[in-house]
Amino acid sequence: MKKFSWLSAILLASMPTIALAAGSIDGGSKQATNWSAIGMFVGFVGLTLVITYWAAKRTASAADFYSAGGGITGFQNGLAIAGDYMSAASFLGISGLVYTSGYDGLIYSVGWLVGWPIVTFLIAEQLRNLGKFTFADVTSFRLGQTEIRILAACGSLVTVAFYLIAQMVGAGKLIQLLFGLDYWIAVVLVGGLMMIYVTFGGMKATTWVQIIKAVLLLSGATFMAAAVLYKYGFSPEALFAKATEVHPKKLAIMEPGSLISNPLSAVSLGLALMFGTAGLPHILMRFFTVKDAQAARKSVFYATGFIGYFYILTFIIGFGAITLVSTDAMFLDGSILEKTKSGIAAIKGGSNMAAIHLANAVGGNLFLGFISAVAFATILAVVSGLALAGASSISHDLYAMVIKGGNANEQDEIRVSKIATLVLGVLAIFLGIVFENQNVAFMVGLAFAIAASCNFPVLVMSIFWRGLTTRGAVIGGFLGLASAVLGVVLSPAVWEATLGFAKGSAPIKLDNPALFSMALAFAGIWLVSILDRSKRAAADRDGFDAQYVRSQTGIGAASATAH
């Protein structure tokens, strides 16, 4: 029996700062090879490869590659955004968290959603009006190209790298468990498919993989939640009553538990989730795939609806698992049940398997196979979006704009992008294998913290504040980036849990650094900008009026279709 510290990793990946659940999940075992799951998964992969082939034939220009030629509709993009954002970690992690702690899962669901209205109100339309392929197009609109592109590329690549490692390790472990494949095979499979989708099909293929995945995930989750509610006559009260009866924590699962104890930590995590969403490069990139700002605005509205609906479903699924999984010996590990007398602790494979077992409980082996295949599809869609964002940052921001000074040959730029995708894919596979037995729980939290502390402040200040200068953005942005990374290293989750220093010795008590790293970034940007008397600064401020008019009206905005 192998010890699966990774199960806590996936769970924690969905709730960045909380380390305490880690100890409670152990003792999973590799499943027997699940043929119905493999069959459905092969079907999914076959379909996506056909789409990739179709997309590859239609991907010729840089606009095709980076932004699907701007031909995605608002509704399609809404689904794709949802598919890009709803990770396996949030599906399995949040339903698992509801399974073990009840109400606490809802707190995380809320946190993952509230960034979207902010994106709608302040970012989406302006981004579409000002940019072309990456969010650095927007931040560098009136500022110094070289410096700002390098800053944005650092912020993007660091965010993508941490997010990608967490997804790869989670994917390897999950697939190992669901399909009975070896860990390294699973990681190579995910990395390989991701490289195929992105290098051949670019944004078109990535978008359709995300759309299909979103539809599959939403319908699978809807079916599960409906089946659970059906068993209780569509009365949530009856479901909750049964859950509180069988759960060892009884009525305590209906109120906030021990996951959030320190108010400052709670606020800091809240800031990271809310504003990190508005700074994730793979999400921001999606707004360039639609034809104009109106479509961008509509697409966030649809995405918010889909994602919010999905999180409500995971809450019902978690409660359904309490009543239907923790009470059924088929899903429990007998020896743990003997020791703990708790069906919750004894779940086979750990709490992240709650939704998977529930699929079996309500829909039998075939539906179990379907949900397993959906979980795999989910991982593929998310890593493809990440890889494309990372590759664009390298080819568009660093190669075309910095190295070639904006005069790159379009075909060369696409070639660099494809090479970058391959390098990122190989790197992701390598890191996925290296980090197999590491605690990667902090990495998604770190990705959100960096997005909130480096990408978001520079983006929002560049759109709305006339006084922003190149020097202010660079110094403030790097200050946010550095303090976020340092804050995570010195936090209990890394200092004590990963680096192994004594408990209580962490120099910073906050699990998530966003509270101070965001403050430092904004303060740095503001202070350096107002003190900046350089010639460049004068040009930066002078450029604001033209930028603002374009951000509001879309006059002069890139049409996205280059042919």
Add this chain to the structure above:
Amino acid sequence: MSNLAKIERDPNYQELVRRRSSLGWMLSGVMLVIYFGFILLVAYAPKFLGIPLGSGVTTIGIPIGLSVIVLAFVLTGIYVRQANSSYDVLIRKVVEENRP
């Protein structure tokens, strides 16, 4: 850049910017208050969220948590509706009247 100055003086443009900015920032503020209000309740008053509704086991925290999710969607909808019905009209006027 005379066209730029012309657009900035256009009353339609000024109305667009005024209305969009005030609604956008106001709704952002509302979302912040709702979300951090919820977080502070979780941190400081978990027992309040655990008060049962009536005689059942469902607590007041359930509708509160769910309504934060629903409100996030509703606020987004309010903005998008406003933008679709009136900002787009203003934008079209500004674009048409200021062709270079």
